[in-house]
Amino acid sequence: MSTGNMNLTLKVWRQKNNKAKGKLVDYKVSGISPDMSFLEMFDVLNEGLITKGDEPVVFDHDCREGICGMCSMFINGRPHGPKNAVTTCQLHMRSFKDGDTIVVEPWRAKAFPVIKDLTVNRSAFDRVIAAGGFISVNTGNAQDANSLPIPKARADAAFEAAACIGCGACVAACKNASAMLFVSAKISQLALLPQGQPERYKRVQNMVAQMDAEGFGSCTNTGACEAECPKGISLENIARMNRDYYSAKFVSEDEV
Amino acid sequence: MSAINSNIPEGELTDKWTKFKSSVPLVNPSNKRNLEVIVVGSGLAGASAAATLAEMGYKVKCFCFQDSPRRAHSIAAQGGINAAKNYQNDGDSTYRLFYDTIKGGDYRSREANVHRLAEVSVNIIDQCVAQGVPLAREYGGLLDNRSFGGTQVQRTFYAAGQTGQQLLLGAYSALERQIGMGKVEMFTRHEMLEVVKIDGKARGIIARNLITGELERHFGHAVVLGTGGYGNVFYLSTNAMGSNVTAAWKATRQGAYFANPCYTQIHPTCIPVSGDHQSKLTLMSESLRNDGRIWVPKKKDDTRKASEIPEDERDYYLERRYPAFGNLVPRDVASRAAKERCDAGYGVGSSKLAVYLDFKANTERYGKIEASKAGIHNPDAATCLRLGTAVVKEKYGNLFDMYAQITGENPYETPMRIYPAVHYTMGGLWVDYNLMTSVPGLYCTGEANFSDHGANRLGASALMQGLADGYFVLPYTIGAYLSKEISVQAIPTDHPAFAEAEAKAKGILDTLIGIKGTKSVDHFHKKLGLIMWDKCGMARSEEGLKWAISEIQQLKKDFWSDVRVPGTADEYNTELEKAGRVADFIELGELMCLDALDRNESCGGHFREEYQTEEGEALRDDENYAYVAAWENKGDGTFELHKEELKFENIKIAQRSYK
Numbered sequence: 001m002s003t004g005n006m007n008l009t010l011k012v013w014r015q016k017n018n019k020a021k022g023k024l025v026d027y028k029v030s031g032i033s034p035d036m037s038f039l040e041m042f043d044v045l046n047e048g049l050i051t052k053g054d055e056p057v058v059f060d061h062d063c064r065e066g067i068c069g070m071c072s073m074f075i076n077g078r079p080h081g082p083k084n085a086v087t088t089c090q091l092h093m094r095s096f097k098d099g100d101t102i103v104v105e106p107w108r109a110k111a112f113p114v115i116k117d118l119t120v121n122r123s124a125f126d127r128v129i130a131a132g133g134f135i136s137v138n139t140g141n142a143q144d145a146n147s148l149p150i151p152k153a154r155a156d157a158a159f160e161a162a163a164c165i166g167c168g169a170c171v172a173a174c175k176n177a178s179a180m181l182f183v184s185a186k187i188s189q190l191a192l193l194p195q196g197q198p199e200r201y202k203r204v205q206n207m208v209a210q211m212d213a214e215g216f217g218s219c220t221n222t223g224a225c226e227a228e229c230p231k232g233i234s235l236e237n238i239a240r241m242n243r244d245y246y247s248a249k250f251v252s253e254d255e256v
Numbered sequence: 257m258s259a260i261n262s263n264i265p266e267g268e269l270t271d272k273w274t275k276f277k278s279s280v281p282l283v284n285p286s287n288k289r290n291l292e293v294i295v296v297g298s299g300l301a302g303a304s305a306a307a308t309l310a311e312m313g314y315k316v317k318c319f320c321f322q323d324s325p326r327r328a329h330s331i332a333a334q335g336g337i338n339a340a341k342n343y344q345n346d347g348d349s350t351y352r353l354f355y356d357t358i359k360g361g362d363y364r365s366r367e368a369n370v371h372r373l374a375e376v377s378v379n380i381i382d383q384c385v386a387q388g389v390p391l392a393r394e395y396g397g398l399l400d401n402r403s404f405g406g407t408q409v410q411r412t413f414y415a416a417g418q419t420g421q422q423l424l425l426g427a428y429s430a431l432e433r434q435i436g437m438g439k440v441e442m443f444t445r446h447e448m449l450e451v452v453k454i455d456g457k458a459r460g461i462i463a464r465n466l467i468t469g470e471l472e473r474h475f476g477h478a479v480v481l482g483t484g485g486y487g488n489v490f491y492l493s494t495n496a497m498g499s500n501v502t503a504a505w506k507a508t509r510q511g512a513y514f515a516n517p518c519y520t521q522i523h524p525t526c527i528p529v530s531g532d533h534q535s536k537l538t539l540m541s542e543s544l545r546n547d548g549r550i551w552v553p554k555k556k557d558d559t560r561k562a563s564e565i566p567e568d569e570r571d572y573y574l575e576r577r578y579p580a581f582g583n584l585v586p587r588d589v590a591s592r593a594a595k596e597r598c599d600a601g602y603g604v605g606s607s608k609l610a611v612y613l614d615f616k617a618n619t620e621r622y623g624k625i626e627a628s629k630a631g632i633h634n635p636d637a638a639t640c641l642r643l644g645t646a647v648v649k650e651k652y653g654n655l656f657d658m659y660a661q662i663t664g665e666n667p668y669e670t671p672m673r674i675y676p677a678v679h680y681t682m683g684g685l686w687v688d689y690n691l692m693t694s695v696p697g698l699y700c701t702g703e704a705n706f707s708d709h710g711a712n713r714l715g716a717s718a719l720m721q722g723l724a725d726g727y728f729v730l731p732y733t734i735g736a737y738l739s740k741e742i743s744v745q746a747i748p749t750d751h752p753a754f755a756e757a758e759a760k761a762k763g764i765l766d767t768l769i770g771i772k773g774t775k776s777v778d779h780f781h782k783k784l785g786l787i788m789w790d791k792c793g794m795a796r797s798e799e800g801l802k803w804a805i806s807e808i809q810q811l812k813k814d815f816w817s818d819v820r821v822p823g824t825a826d827e828y829n830t831e832l833e834k835a836g837r838v839a840d841f842i843e844l845g846e847l848m849c850l851d852a853l854d855r856n857e858s859c860g861g862h863f864r865e866e867y868q869t870e871e872g873e874a875l876r877d878d879e880n881y882a883y884v885a886a887w888e889n890k891g892d893g894t895f896e897l898h899k900e901e902l903k904f905e906n907i908k909i910a911q912r913s914y915k
Contacts, residue, residue: 004531033531035531035664039535040534040535043535044533047776047778050831051774055822060323062322062496062498063331063496064496064497065332065494065539065658067331067418068332068496069327070322070323090661094664115828121323122324123323126324126326126442127436129432130435134387135386135387135388135429136433138308138311139304139311139728140379140728141386142379142385144382145381145382145385146398149396150397152395155393155397159390159422162389162390163421165421189390196388
């Protein structure tokens with residue numbers, strides 16, 4: 001069993017609720033093992049707070065293996081912390097040094113209001129998907145799965161876009177709080193596949209309209225979203241979405 | 257003890273489902289609009305049911321405790337989903353999938369349910385592809401398959417190591433479509449705390465808005481629980497942190513029987529525990545056993561590095577003991593074999609509680625094939641390794657990355673270290689053929705029910721069952737009940753039964769807050785987990801189980817007198833949520849031990865040390881234990897056993913052999 005000997009100073013955003021004013025609060029944690037995940041380090045912090053009679057820091061997390069997209073945390077100015085292509089739950093303390101000071105904030109975006117401490121409301125993403133992030137096929141209407149061959153390269157490209165976990169790091173990383181990477185990943189996945197063609201142009205218009213209505217910012221092509229995405233979702237998706245968005249203006253009304 | 261009726265339709269096994277579908281009463285569209293269904297849980301089994309019921313025209317309310325239905329833990333399933341498509345032309349069929357599942361479950365599941373599962377398996381793949389789920393394909397554009405444990409055909413469809421994610425996002429998009437159309441009302445960050453029963457029927461739920469702490473009353477003509485498994489009773493498992501038994505457990509308080517609670521699946525290939533800070537365990541997909549060979553050193557307490565141990569000093573114990581299935585034996589068999597080697601002193605790594613999963617041989621094999629494709633004759637070892645590594649990376653890249661991330665080791669260079677961990681629970685709420693629990697109008701789908709996997713689930717069958725239940729089974733079977741409810745008006749939630757249920761939920765929350773003890777919720781959860789893992793885990797004994805029961809009873813007393821839950825009940829309070837869940841886990845833990853104690857045999861995931869063959873294999877007792885143990889919660893800490901006899905009319909029940 002590993003024993004930890006790292007001592008850290010944490011500056012953590014505490015905010016009682018959506019209406020309260022928040023602030024950074026300093027905490028010390030000790031006995032941290034380099035094999036712990038960042039969230040397990042927070043478990044140690046919270047256990048200490050509870051034992052002292054204080055309220056623990058509230059943060060979103062669930063699967064703790066980098067796939068559910070629930071964990072967030074803006075760590076030392078970067079969503080999901082200093083390592084590339086990982087979520088906060090996959091970030092291990094071996095990425096930090098004994099004596100470090102670590103600043104931990106919630107996602108910051110108008111469309112993601114803070115609920116409490118490090119927890120924010122990302123329901124805007126669900127509403128964008130509800131606006132068109134699907135193929136309209138009711139259960140029981142499908143033909144045999146192999147009756148529609150799809151070139152492997154195309155299927156792989158759709159899969160890469162579909163790998164998005166909806167965590168919102170792209171929005172948090174963006175100086176404009178734009179959701180273009182998230183929205184374009186779903187649009188690309190479906191636009192790349194033959195099954196997605198009938199609703200292709202309607203979908204892009206509806207989803208972009210909902211994205212704008214939710215208050216996400218515009219894209220100015222800085223690429224911070226791609227750099228910080230834990231799943232490596234590519235900027236190409238944004239290019240595909242833009243192309244389809246403009247194409248939609250020129251296709252016949254029957255298709256939109 | 258009394259017998260219970262599973263409502264299996266009459267007739268030939270292969271005709272039961274077809275006949276049922278043709279004869280089940282229908283509900284006309286105008287009546288569907290007035291019938292309300294509550295679905296709790298938004299994983300594969302919940303989201304697919306909610307979406308499909310809404311498509312059919314019912315009014316649906318769906319609840320999940322996460323911030324979005326897309327977070328449900330189905331998302332973490334890695335390896336794949338089975339279907340009897342026979343796309344590989346390797347002799348697969350509905351019957352073979354049925355047979356493998358019954359045998360894999362060690363002859364402790366219901367024939368009729370499993371056959372139905374095998375029948376609808378093919379529709380699932382069609383449905384998911386139509387939704388745009390990007391399953392893996394071959395260069396010809398057709399769908400690819402791979403092998404999973406306990407089968408000799410390739411019937412597993414997959415999307416890299418993220419099959420659960422892709423299937424869940426498919427179901428999620430279908431659900432969001434219905435939400436967008438106003439046909440499903442979605443309640444995220446809500447937790448079900450009570451089932452409301454009126455005149456003996458499930459008529460709604462009490463749910464807590466986790467943000468505000470407010471208790472809400474929701475009416476439904478029927479209630480569906482798709483709330484997942486209870487593996488977190490062990491504290492450490494591959495389940496998500498929030499996965500819990502609370503909804504199912506509250507249902508037992510209203511009369512729903514809990515079946516086969518002791519059947520838990522310990523998955524053989526997980527990353528070993530690294531320290532006592534650990535909050536959860538991570539699975540390495542069973543698909544890795546397609547190309548990874550499992551071994552330990554032949555010498556006890558060997559401290560050499562894996563690379564320093566020559567080939568003839570390695571014990572490929574699964575290949576040795578089970579030549580026919582080799583590394584692809586079912587999970588229960590592989591887990592016990594790993595435990596046996598480690599207990600005997602052959603384990604590896606610093607804890608000695610691990611075995612190697614080694615990709616070297618197959619990497620070289622792939623390298624040779626690739627070299628030959630590229631026209632390189634007599635390639636050297638370095639070339640083979642380079643080309644083979646690229647193939648392995650394509651197949652399992654994300655899993656290798658995950659391993660490297662967690663352990664800090666490079667699995668392309670050194671074998672992975674793995675050890676069994678709690679992964680899935682075959683037990684769950686008892687349901688009949690219609691997926692209805694013993695409470696009329698209360699249904700249960702997916703991992704939360706007990707129905708299809710017997711005493712052991714085969715790999716790539718959980719996704720199949722969750723989606724089968726939600727897309728293709730429940731939407732039909734629930735019609736049998738709802739067709740008789742068309743004249744029932746929505747019951748106003750000021751009905752006394754709602755008030756009483758709400759008061760009960762509030763009482764528990766207030767009690768938890770009021771204890772103001774000295775120990776955190778996690779303290780009790782960890783203690784419970786240790787008891788369960790030691791005495792009700794991979795090996796169980798009468799003595800150990802009796803000890804565990806008394807320990808858990810003491811733990812329950814300590815919890816209710818000394819737990820500390822900070823904050824209040826009328827705010828966002830994650831410790832309060834955990835406390836309620838752990839309170840239920842403690843009661844369930846005791847029932848699991850009771851069930852394991854009752855079952856004087858070994859079968860599948862339930863291994864009683866007293867009942868094994870000379871070679872250490874599980875020894876079933878079909879004469880006395882071929883039944884489903886359905887436990888009735890009496891509410892005073894006691895449970896009454898009801899037995900559903902399992903009849904095998906189409907399969908000859910036999911000693912399960914993978915040799």
